[in-house]
Amino acid sequence: MTDQMTPIDRAKYASAYCAADFVKDGMRVGLGTGSTASWLVRRLGARVKNEGLRIIAVPTSTRTAQLAHEVGINVVSLDEARWLDLTIDGADEFDAELTLIKGGGGALLHEKIVATASDQMIVITDPAKEVNALGAFPLPVEVIPFGWQASKALIEEILASMDVLDRQTRLRMNGDAPYVTDEGNYILDLALGRIGNARQLSLVLNQVPGVVENGLFVDIADQVIIGHPDGAVELR
Ligand code: 5RP
Numbered sequence: 001m002t003d004q005m006t007p008i009d010r011a012k013y014a015s016a017y018c019a020a021d022f023v024k025d026g027m028r029v030g031l032g033t034g035s036t037a038s039w040l041v042r043r044l045g046a047r048v049k050n051e052g053l054r055i056i057a058v059p060t061s062t063r064t065a066q067l068a069h070e071v072g073i074n075v076v077s078l079d080e081a082r083w084l085d086l087t088i089d090g091a092d093e094f095d096a097e098l099t100l101i102k103g104g105g106g107a108l109l110h111e112k113i114v115a116t117a118s119d120q121m122i123v124i125t126d127p128a129k130e131v132n133a134l135g136a137f138p139l140p141v142e143v144i145p146f147g148w149q150a151s152k153a154l155i156e157e158i159l160a161s162m163d164v165l166d167r168q169t170r171l172r173m174n175g176d177a178p179y180v181t182d183e184g185n186y187i188l189d190l191a192l193g194r195i196g197n198a199r200q201l202s203l204v205l206n207q208v209p210g211v212v213e214n215g216l217f218v219d220i221a222d223q224v225i226i227g228h229p230d231g232a233v234e235l236r
Contacts, residue, residue: 007229011033011126012090015227016040017236019088019124023052027210028081032089033061033107035157036124039149040088041232045071056081059108060089060114068153084118091123092137092215094130094224098123098236100200103140103215106172106181115220119122130226134198135164138189141170141205151210155188158204162197167191178203185212 004100005013010085016039023029024045031041041064049072057073058081059065068075078084089111093101102108117120143151152169159167168191172179178186195201195216202216226234 011227012036013039015124015225018233029087030084030087031059034090034105036090047177053235060110087115087118087121098221100217108215109213121221133194135192135195137190141188142212143210165193
């Protein structure tokens with residue numbers, strides 16, 4: 001299968017395949033969202049089928065839930081699981097402190113809730129997502145639809161005093177209509193170029209009325225597994 005894949009997909013596959021080995025029988029596992037996480041879900045499905053692995057899984061999006069069902073993984077809600085042993089998810093960027101930008105796939109709210117309800121979070125990624133400074137990838141911020149333009153204006157005002165390089169904000173679209181999250185919210189993508197203080201920015205953004213959550217994951221990830229196109233993996 002890996003012969004027909006792009007180098008980036010082979011790298012994602014390698015990290016996901018390695019991470020799946022961290023899942024042990026009887027665990028309660030959070031399943032991330034995105035193309036890397038979908039390799040993980042497929043691999044766990046294969047382990048359920050071939051090895052009789054028994055897990056209880058909490059998906060972070062309807063897309064992941066659907067795939068998990070398809071591959072035979074037992075899916076429950078976070079409220080049913082209550083607490084998780086491990087969450088494995090992708091990221092859009094990560095730095096040396098394992099601070100992440102997530103939400104490129106629009107699932108940041110459920111992803112953050114699930115990851116913070118877990119004893120451990122492992123990030124699965126390809127090497128291109130590693131950065132010296134976060135911010136080249138636009139930071140997703142989930143806002144409720146009511147008054148979203150007022151929330152956007154307040155965010156722009158706040159960004160003026162933040163340690164960032166650029167300050168462009170735009171509503172994420174899905175064709176001609178706003179992109180809508182699993183919770184029925186909108187996403188503002190903030191093109192910031194470079195984020196000087198991720199912890200401060202995350203705290204300040206979440207103070208804005210209408211903001212539900214932002215895609216900065218500070219002090220949440222415990223480990224990163226970087227896959228490479230040749231199948232090698234690095235654990236940090
Ligand atoms: C979804 C996410 C994803 O983990 C992130 O976008 C990485 O996606 P991919 O594995 O497809 O590169 O945060 O909200």
